[in-house]
Amino acid sequence: MGQRTPLYDAHLAAGAKMVDFGGWDMPIHYGSQLEEHHAVRDGVGLFDVSHMTVVDVAGKDTRAYLRRLLANDLDKVGEGRALYTCMLNERGGVVDDLIVYKIDAEHARLVVNCATRDKDLEWMEGQAGGFAVDIRERPDLAMIAVQGPKARAFLRDLVCDDARAALDEMPFFGFAQVGSWLIARTGYTGEDGAEIILPGEKAPELWQRLTDAGARPAGLGARDTLRLEAGLNLYGNDMDDGVTPWEANLGWTVALDDPDRDFVGRAALEAQKQKDHTVMRGLVLEGKGVLRPHQTVHTPNGEGETTSGTFSPTLGRAIAFARLPAGTTGTVEVEIRNKRLKAHVVKTPFVKNGKEAYKPI
Structure with a gap:
């Protein structure tokens, strides 16, 4: 038996076929992967992504630490914006890809892959020497993705006034904190929508409200066909510790414009960039x-x-x-x-x- 998200019982009640994914019992589909795929492309699909690892980084050296840890530069975005990036090793290989949410100058939230959880946490702690930061995993949180061309309009009718206002004004890869929830205009399908990080005990109630209103639950099978159609990489398939961003079509996630920012793997990337690969x-x-x-x-x-x-x-x-x-x-x-x-x-x-x-x- 693997780890279970707060929505495990809801998946069983919906007739999901459960599989092991990175040590978690997760739904691969709820009867028809094909129908779930089209529901996301045409309307509103619903994913449980609570298996992802959420990590909060806080402290006076948060900015300096993340400038060292990440290949992309969080200084490129303001507070309330998210950034897709990678953590690299000294050879330029991808330790993991992730989304980082810039909450304020001394607080950021990272969402990394579940299958690389132990490695990622060890790596992040290992790079924290000399920085005044607190690195804290948040297993108390769940994460629900609402995806599709009708997703944001659908959500507007199901959330509180503060969340509704945030959704109306939210740019792509923007986010807002509404009480204990973080609502972000991000996703892994190529469609518009939102990902909601919220306390785990609140997730079943939200999931029920969303499904009652007509959102179609979708499993890992549809998530994979959707992300591939959208040109989005999967860690472990398309990149890993031995593959650099140049070799994984992720050069756009590497920020080299600031010569004073010596992030991990920079020297190796600069050397490889000059050669055929x-x-x-x-x-x-x-x-x-x-x-x-x-x-x-x-x-x-x-x-x-x-x-x-x-x-x-x-x-x-x-x-x-x-x-x-x-x-x-x-x-x-x-x-x-x-x-x-x-x-x-x-x-x-x-x-x-x-x-x-x-x-x-």
Whole structure:
């Protein structure tokens, strides 16, 4: 038996098929992964993401500590804004990817992956030497994601006046604290919506209100097809401790403009940037077949490998991320069951606003 979120009983009552995910018992679907996927693309979907690890960093050296810890620069955003970034090791490899919420000059909240919890907490504590910061995990909190093109309008009718006003004014990757809740305009689906971090004991009541009002519960299966269509990486598949942001299509999360900010891994990234290295690109299969992780990709420049792959419910064809030799463009061949099938190298996202959005490279 794995760890259980405060919504475990609600999942069972809704007929969820439960699976182990990073040591947690989580719903993979509630009967139809395909229907859950389309519900998020077309309307409002609901995810329990309480398995994610929430960590509060506080103290007078919070800013200096995070400038050292993170590859992206939190100074780029003001209070009440969130930032996607990575923690890197000295070789430039990705320790984990995360979202950091800038609450004020001396307080930030980080949400990291559940499967890397122990490693992340150890890493964060190990980098805190010399900084006056308190690093505190928040297992008392739950997290619910409401996602889809109708999600924010849907939420407006179900929250208090203060939360409604915050939602109306909230920019993308903005957030607001409303009592003991943190409501953020973030997500992992490529759609609009909100993620709500709240006390665990309050989560079942909110979940019930949302489902009673018509939000469709969605499991990890739909979450994976949605994030892949949206061009969003999954830690452990598309990057890890041995893969740098340059190699994972995450160069946009690295801030090098301040020469005085010596974040962990900076020297390695600057050195690698000057050399040829593998790159991650999107693949769209030309014919029938299913793209999965760890399939060999044959290119004129040498072999590559798929890192994530699935059948796209929105596009009706197979898509994947692949790590390829530098300069790979056009058409490649993916080895599937000892057959080489043609695929096109593309720029992601595959889907945006519910429609095809990829561009050939």
